[in-house]
Amino acid sequence: MTQIGFGIVGPGYIAGVIAEALDEASNARLSAVSSRRIENARKFTEGRPGVAAIEGFENLLARPDVDAVYVATPTAAKEEIALAAIAAGKHVLVDKPFRDRASVLRMTEAAATAGLVFMDATHFVHHPRTAAFQAAIPGKIGSPRSLHTAFYFPFSDRANIRFDPKQEPMTALGDMAWYSMRAVVEYLRPEGAVTKAVVVPEHDAETNAIVRASGLIAFEDGRVSTFDVGYTAGTIVMDLQLLGTTGVLQMDDFVLDWESSSVFKASGDKVGYVHRTGMATRKDLSFVPTPPRIAQEAAMIEDFATLVASGDARERAAHAEATAKTQGYLDSLWASMG
């Protein structure tokens, strides 16, 4: 099988996860990794034979063995690197979140004009459960009316980019509510404009970063989503509940599934979703398994490489639209805080 060559910019935490996903994916490989400091790139490529360590993303973009660039830097640096990659003729996989919707549109329009793929790196979108859940909605719950999500993991390292509003402008709202808003796009699928957006944030006293937020977003068609996100609950929480007119679908691991995702690969928990309808008690809940073939982040890489090869303009545009909608909803929440 032909493999597309990836270059990674920003050898930090999530770059390590994607380097492993590139090993697992059948149609892509890691060619090179760039850092602002060559020592960091060298450290990252230790134990990865055949992967070049490069200083400066410009030098990575000049390499013929790099067909696509994964941008894994803090949000403040993403657009400049992605636009330079597109100008150099590279497809781009850019990690979430983004500065704002206008930034997303500049990148997606530049990629479309150049005939290149732009995709954001939201792993769960590529899990087979997402398509199965979407397909189950009309038959199992009728018309979705409201969506509740909660996403927390315990985190308190103030030296990390998550506590630096200069690097991650929306701090925990951007980092965590991104997934809540993407669930709105994938599952609630509202039509029309945002009619109401409310966020109650909690700030870290030392850094002023948002560390927890609860909120609500409502749409012209009457659909509503509530969310609760942050780093302060002392445990991981990934709950999702989609309420329709004839039932409810729910999951308790909607972001990083407990069977295949990077953090939980060996948990032994099976992935799927739960359906309930009527006056059900706990014993009446039905679990629908949706087994993954590979880790969801490796599935993302395979979908990306497939989209590069297929040249399918409609599917490329659908990915770009989902990114712009997700960021647009985050922007509405951000703007509501004044």
Ligand SMILES: NC(=O)c1ccc[n+]([C@@H]2O[C@H](COP(=O)([O-])OP(=O)(O)OC[C@H]3O[C@@H](n4cnc5c(N)ncnc54)[C@H](OP(=O)(O)O)[C@@H]3O)[C@@H](O)[C@H]2O)c1
């Ligand atoms: N999709 C997901 O599941 C997922 C998961 C985690 C994080 N993320 C997102 O990915 C981004 C990175 O998160 P992370 O946890 O991997 O951060 P991280 O560990 O701090 O890594 C970021 C890397 O980017 C480079 N960098 C830092 N500042 C830069 C700048 N101004 N210009 C260019 N490069 C810079 C650094 O490498 P050098 O200093 O060596 O250049 C650093 O290692 C965040 O926006 C985060 O929200 C996504």
